[in-house]
Amino acid sequence: MLLELKNVTKDYPIKKFIFGQKGRVRAVDNVSLTLSSGENLSLVGESGCGKTTLARIILKLIPPTSGTICFGGRDLNPLSARQMNPFRRHMQMVFQDPYDSLDPRYTIRRTLKEALHLDQTLVKQTKAQEERIQHVLRSVKLPEMMLSRYPHELSGGERQRVAIARALMMNPKLVILDEAVSSLDVLIQRQIIDLLGDLQKTFHLTYLFISHNLKIARAVSHQIAVMYQGKIIEIAPTEELFRNPLHPYTQELLAAAVDYQAVESKQHPINPTGQLVDKGQGHLIFM
Amino acid sequence: MTKQTKSLSELDIAFQGFKKNRLAVGCAVLLGLLYLTAIFADFVSPYSYANEDRRYSYSPPTAIHVWREGRFTRPFVYGINSAFNDYHQRIYQEDQSQMFPISPFVKGDAYKFFGLIPCRIHLFGVAPEGRIYLWGADSRGRDLFSRIFYGGRVSLSIGIIGIFISFTIGLIVGGIAGYYGGRIDDILMRVCEMFMMVPGFYLLLALRAAVPDEFNSVQVYFAIVVILSFIGWAGLARIIRGMCLSLRERDYVLAAKSLGLSDGQIIARHILPHTLSYSIFAIMLSIPGYILGESALSLIGLGIQDPLASWGNLLADAMSIVHIKFYPWILLPALFIFLTVICFNVIGDALRDCLDPMLKSGKGA
Ligand SMILES: Nc1ncnc2c1ncn2[C@@H]1O[C@H](COP(=O)(O)OP(=O)(O)O)[C@@H](O)[C@H]1O
Ligand SMILES: [Mg+2]
Numbered sequence: 028m029l030l031e032l033k034n035v036t037k038d039y040p041i042k043k044f045i046f047g048q049k050g051r052v053r054a055v056d057n058v059s060l061t062l063s064s065g066e067n068l069s070l071v072g073e074s075g076c077g078k079t080t081l082a083r084i085i086l087k088l089i090p091p092t093s094g095t096i097c098f099g100g101r102d103l104n105p106l107s108a109r110q111m112n113p114f115r116r117h118m119q120m121v122f123q124d125p126y127d128s129l130d131p132r133y134t135i136r137r138t139l140k141e142a143l144h145l146d147q148t149l150v151k152q153t154k155a156q157e158e159r160i161q162h163v164l165r166s167v168k169l170p171e172m173m174l175s176r177y178p179h180e181l182s183g184g185e186r187q188r189v190a191i192a193r194a195l196m197m198n199p200k201l202v203i204l205d206e207a208v209s210s211l212d213v214l215i216q217r218q219i220i221d222l223l224g225d226l227q228k229t230f231h232l233t234y235l236f237i238s239h240n241l242k243i244a245r246a247v248s249h250q251i252a253v254m255y256q257g258k259i260i261e262i263a264p265t266e267e268l269f270r271n272p273l274h275p276y277t278q279e280l281l282a283a284a285v286d287y288q289a290v291e292s293k294q295h296p297i298n299p300t301g302q303l304v305d306k307g308q309g310h311l312i313f314m
Numbered sequence: 315m316t317k318q319t320k321s322l323s324e325l326d327i328a329f330q331g332f333k334k335n336r337l338a339v340g341c342a343v344l345l346g347l348l349y350l351t352a353i354f355a356d357f358v359s360p361y362s363y364a365n366e367d368r369r370y371s372y373s374p375p376t377a378i379h380v381w382r383e384g385r386f387t388r389p390f391v392y393g394i395n396s397a398f399n400d401y402h403q404r405i406y407q408e409d410q411s412q413m414f415p416i417s418p419f420v421k422g423d424a425y426k427f428f429g430l431i432p433c434r435i436h437l438f439g440v441a442p443e444g445r446i447y448l449w450g451a452d453s454r455g456r457d458l459f460s461r462i463f464y465g466g467r468v469s470l471s472i473g474i475i476g477i478f479i480s481f482t483i484g485l486i487v488g489g490i491a492g493y494y495g496g497r498i499d500d501i502l503m504r505v506c507e508m509f510m511m512v513p514g515f516y517l518l519l520a521l522r523a524a525v526p527d528e529f530n531s532v533q534v535y536f537a538i539v540v541i542l543s544f545i546g547w548a549g550l551a552r553i554i555r556g557m558c559l560s561l562r563e564r565d566y567v568l569a570a571k572s573l574g575l576s577d578g579q580i581i582a583r584h585i586l587p588h589t590l591s592y593s594i595f596a597i598m599l600s601i602p603g604y605i606l607g608e609s610a611l612s613l614i615g616l617g618i619q620d621p622l623a624s625w626g627n628l629l630a631d632a633m634s635i636v637h638i639k640f641y642p643w644i645l646l647p648a649l650f651i652f653l654t655v656i657c658f659n660v661i662g663d664a665l666r667d668c669l670d671p672m673l674k675s676g677k678g679a
Contacts, residue, residue, distance in 0.1 A: 086572050108576070115574040128565035130584055141583075145574045193569065 028100065029201060029233055030062040030085065030118075035094030037080050037257075054080040056257035058094070059303075064200070067227075067234040069244035069265075071280065072254035078237045079123070081254075082203045085235070086120055087111055098201075116145055119194035123206040125186035129178040135189050136160065136174040142196035159196065166229060167192045167222060184215040188222070195230055203235045208243060220246055241284040245269065250309075253277050256297060263310040273312045328591065331668030338664030341657040348654060352466035359460030360439040360446055362423035364621045367445060370394060370455035372641045373406050376447045378416065390415040391446050403640070414444030450643035452631055461623040462647055468624035470654065472539055472608045473601035479543035481597060484550030485589070489581045491551070492558025503555065509548035517545055518607060522616050531622050538617055542607045546600060553596065557589045591669040598662030602655040609651055625651050 037055040054077040062068050070078050083089045085096055087103055096103045098114055106114070122128035129138055139160045143149050149156050164171065167188040178186055187207060194202050204223070208216040220243065226232060238244045244251055245265055252262040253276065261274040272278045276295045303311040332338060351358050376391050393412030399405050420439040427433045440446045448459040491502040509517075521541040529537060561567065562585060570580050605625075611617035612626025613633070620627060628647040632638055638645060 083568070088568050088571055112574045115572060118572075120569070120572050122565040122569060124565060128569050130566040130570075132587055141570070141575075142573050190569075193573075197573075 028061055029064045029098070030060075030235075031097040032058055032060045032081075032085070033095045033097075034059055035081070035084060035096065036092045037077070037084055037089070038092045039080075053257050055084065055091075058254075058257075058259055060252060060259065060262075062201070062233060062235060064233055065231075066250060067236055067248040069236045069238060069248035069251045070254055071238055071241055071244050071251055073239055076254045077257040078254060079205055082120060082205050082235070082237060085203060086115075086118055112145055116197040117199050118201040118203065119197070119199040120203040120205060121187070121190050121194050121207040124210055125183050125190055126178075126210075128190050129186055129193075131178050133178075134174065135176055135178070135181075138178075138189065139163065139174075139193055139196055142193045146197055163192045163195050166195065166226060183211050184219065187211060187219060191219075191222070191226070195226065195232075198230065199232070201233050201235065203237065205237045206239070207236075209238065209240070216243065223247060241269075241280055253280065255295065258297060258313060259303065260295075260297075260313040261311065262303070264308070267308055267310050271310070273306065273310070328665070328668045332664055335664040335667070338661050341660040344653065345657045345661070348466060348650070348657075349470055351463045352470045355460075355463035355467055356425035356427070357433075357435070358437050359457070359463045360420075360422060360436050360448075361457045361460045362425060363456070363461050363464040363623050365423055365456060365460070366621075367455040369396065370406075370445055370447070370451050371404065371453050373445070373447050373451040373455060374641070375450045375643060376445070377408065382413075388415055391440060391444060393444055412444065414440035414446070416440055416446065449646055450641065452628075452644065456621075458628070458643060458646060461628060462625070462650060465623035465625045465628050465647060466650065468535065468618050468622070469605050469608055469626065469651070472535075472542065472624075473604040473658075475539050476542045476546065476604035476607075477597050477601050479539065480547035480600075481550060481593065483543070483547040484554055485586055485593075487547070488551040488554025488589075489558055489586050492555040493562050493577065493581050493585060495559065495562075499555070499559075503552065506548040506551050509545065510552075514545050514607075515610070518542070518611065519616070521545075522611060531619055535618065538608055538611060539604075542604050545607075546603065550596060550600070553592070554586075554589050557592060558585050561585045561588050591665075595662045595665040595669065598658050598665060602658050605651065605654060 035055055035058045036053065038051040038053050041050045041052055056077070058081060060068070070081065072078055080089070084091045087096070087106075091104075098118065101114070103111065103114060129135075133141070140156060143156055143159065149159065160174070161171065164174065169185065169188050169192070173181070173185065173189070178189070181189065191202075191207075208219050211219065223234065224247070227234065234247060236244060236247050241251075248265055250262065251265050251268050252259050253268075253274065254260070255276050261268070261272070261277045263271075268277065269281065272281050274295075275293075279293070279295075298314060301313050303313050305311050356362070373394060373396075376394070378389050378391060380386055380389050382390070390413050393409035393414065395407045395409045396404050397407070416438055417440070418438050419435050420441075421434045422436040422439050422442075424432060424434050445451075445455075445457075447457050449462070450458050452458055452461070487502055487506070491499040518541060521544065522538075525534065525537045525541075558581075567580060567584050570584050575583070608617055608624060609626030609629065612624045613629050615627075615630065618624040618627050625647040628644075629651075632644045632648070
């Protein structure tokens with residue numbers, strides 16, 4: 028098992044302005060998931076349902092309120108920042124907004140080079156570092172002259188390739204792609220998706236693919252988990268989910284993917300004591 | 315695409331924008347000149363700051379002549395005779411029997427070039443029997459022209475050293491408060507507010523009162539710098555903190571975190587450099603505060619002490635309206651303060667104009 032989440036919950040504190048009482052908003056609610064090597068999982072849901080929050084918890088960028096995250100069988104929760112470093116190499120993230128995820132003051136070379144800093148074998152080996160940079164850059168199909176450019180001189184698609192390259196620098200096992208193609212236009216989206224397929228083979232990656240678009244999720248994943256208001260409400264192998272969506276919210280998402288006019292957005296009541304129930308063939312539904 | 319040329323960072327682009335602003339470039343050049351004259355004050359000025367001759371108290375600016383006996387000669391000055399008028403005031407007249415040519419690179423008061431190399435050469439001057447007061451003399455017959463450049467050393471350097479100290483503190487405190495947020499932020503910001511609440515000038519006086527009397531002039535100078543920085547850092551820290559608070563939410567900061575960079579590395583590499591554009595113009599806009607602060611202290615006699623000169627204590631003479639009426643040239647140091655402050659402000663504004671589009675888009679064009 029590559030990654031295992033058990034009952035992960037995240038509450039954000041919100042300060043009410045006037046009297047300073049503390050409220051909380053539950054962004055991720057009791058999520059359990061497993062990912063095995065080579066089996067891509069898509070996390071699908073409308074915006075604000077907690078996808079980004081979950082991704083950040085997995086990378087230990089923010090602490091969960093409760094629950095455990097195990098990577099390769101090790102519980103990450105009790106690890107200090109230093110102890111976490113060996114694991115950081117193995118899980119990387121590509122962020123939603125390629126205009127925000129690259130430091131505008133860094134040339135592309137510097138950005139990629141910085142990604143190598145945890146690699147003890149490459150420390151101070153300028154030549155080996157440069158080779159690694161060139162190799163990864165070729166893999167994401169960017170020309171070498173990009174290296175001396177600044178992010179503002181690149182298009183959105185090129186930037187996202189750089190962000191992918193940065194994530195690959197240290198040969199990770201798991202790559203979390205948080206809406207990595209959502210901000211790109213359709214043709215570029217297509218290119219990046221194809222690229223991701225190629226990279227998976229050459230770098231032996233596993234993707235956790237986060238999206239609000241079921242069609243794109245279908246193209247990259249073996250399994251799809253549907254998220255709604257912080258909960259996983261349905262999880263199934265990709266084709267099974269498309270053939271036989273069980274939860275009304277999933278049905279609505281699928282209908283919207285086919286023809287957006289066919290849908291009227293509804294509230295879906297969530298059973299507060301509900302659980303994921305196995306319907307066979309790896310198909311689970313929340314009820 | 316016209317991208318064949320070298321790639322430009324945001325700062326390069328901003329700098330190109332700045333170069334288009336003629337006024338700001340002019341101010342930068344003027345400031346550069348002022349700093350040069352301060353650095354080379356002992357060479358540029360004909361007399362040392364302490365060279366006095368009481369026979370020439372409040373001597374007006376010396377006239378420079380180039381015409382003698384019907385033809386052009388090299389520039390010269392006449393000797394000066396003084397007499398008393400009916401009100402027992404000194405009046406000065408040119409003594410046409412004595413003539414002192416102005417020569418370049420003359421030997422005069424000894425000084426140490428850069429504090430190291432003993433030297434006597436001055437940019438220009440007249441023979442020791444004559445006096446040249448380009449911008450008049452003060453009550454003790456010291457040359458105001460020379461003293462203004464010596465005074466520039468104190469006044470101009472205090473701004474730079476002061477801002478350096480308070481900016482270092484401001485960056486560290488603001489960076490830590492903004493990056494960590496929460497409790498650390500609360501505590502640091504309350505401390506800042508304590509400093510900001512007390513009106514600056516009273517704090518200045520109170521702190522100055524705490525400086526021992528037996529300090530020599532160098533010690534007083536540094537005491538003043540430290541006092542001014544002490545007042546200045548809090549405002550900067552607050553603003554840096556505000557910027558860091560939003561910068562830490564940026565994805566590239568999270569990306570750096572997921573690459574395993576330490577907090578210190580992230581603050582130093584990915585957060586504080588982004589406050590740079592702001593910092594540059596904040597520096598430009600706050601330097602005048604230090605210059606004015608020093609001037610104010612020296613003006614009321616609490617700063618740099620005679621015979622050392624600063625623009626502030628040169629003006630102390632101009633506190634009497636009678637002096638201004640009869641010897642208007644003693645106001646010249648005020649013109650220098652004014653010019654310097656204006657220059658810093660124009661440059662600061664120009665920098666903001668060309669850095670702002672980038673600050674606003676926040677994403678680098
Ligand atoms: N730093 C935060 N503080 C408070 N609430 C937050 C914060 N980040 C996200 N949220 C809230 O948590 C919920 C989930 O957000 P997010 O994980 O970004 O959703 P998604 O990525 O699916 O669009 C949203 O309601 C959002 O308002
Ligand atoms: Mg999101």
